[in-house]
Amino acid sequence: MARPGGRSARVQEAVHAAVRDLLGEVGRDALTVPLVAARAGVTPSTVYRRWGDLRELLSDVAVERLRPDADPADLGGLRADLEAWAEQFLDEMASPAGRAYIRDVLLGDPDGENAGRCSAYAAQQIGVVLERAARRGEPAPGVETVIDRLVAPVMYRVLFRPGRLDAAYAHGLVAHALAGR
Incomplete structure (x- = not known):
């Protein structure tokens, strides 16, 4: 279970910020989990473990x-x-x-x-x-x-x-x- 603060919140914010920035820079078609992970300073496995795939990550960012x-x-x-x-x-x-x-x-x-x-x-x-x-x-x-x-x-x-x-x-x-x- 994710904690509401701490590392989990920092990872979520870094990944969300990376998605928002990259959507503006490279567009949706060029967006990949490894690209997001690199920008956020986390491993791709962290993104996959937390969000599953790029669609679920984009969904989470959109909700926010x-x-x-x-x-x-x-x-x-x-x-x-x-x-x-x-x-x-x-x-x-x-x-x-x-x-x-x-x-x-x-x-x-x-x-x-x-x-x-x-x-x-x-x-x-x-x-x-x-x-x-x-x-x-x-x-x-x-x-x-x-x-x-x-x-x-x-x-x-x-x-x-x-x-x-x-x-x-x-x-x-x-x-x-x-x-x-």
């Missing part, structure tokens, strides 16, 4: 890149907060980098653990927005309702029907998520 840096903006009301979050989420997921991260998460995730972590990030962010609304006394749907009515359609569109991905689309999904609270 998709983790939000901060809580959603507090604009003073549920609709405004959720619209701002939805616009940002849509922009990030629909961007070329976001699409690549989604692809990496899914391709290197045979057991669904990394996809589950990404889903948990979205649920946590939505939970923050909904908790603020509750403290203000605003009626709000549950987290799963927002996931089903906002996040799921965004992800479907990003992956399979990339047209119509704009603020108006995000706002329409928010209206649907808030309907019948």
Whole structure:
């Protein structure tokens, strides 16, 4: 079992940083485990033992890149907060980098653990927005309702029907998520 700090954390950070740097320098097609290991200052066997293969490593790096840096903006009301979050989420997921991260998460995730972590990030962010609304006394749907009515359609569109991905689309999904609270 990996410790949350110490050498394990240093190895993970060095390997993740090597992947991010090398993707920018040599591109995805030229990326190899030995190249990543050399840049990170570890042996290839360390990378294989911890991540299994390049796809699983890319998936792990993508999950970390998709983790939000901060809580959603507090604009003073549920609709405004959720619209701002939805616009940002849509922009990030629909961007070329976001699409690549989604692809990496899914391709290197045979057991669904990394996809589950990404889903948990979205649920946590939505939970923050909904908790603020509750403290203000605003009626709000549950987290799963927002996931089903906002996040799921965004992800479907990003992956399979990339047209119509704009603020108006995000706002329409928010209206649907808030309907019948």
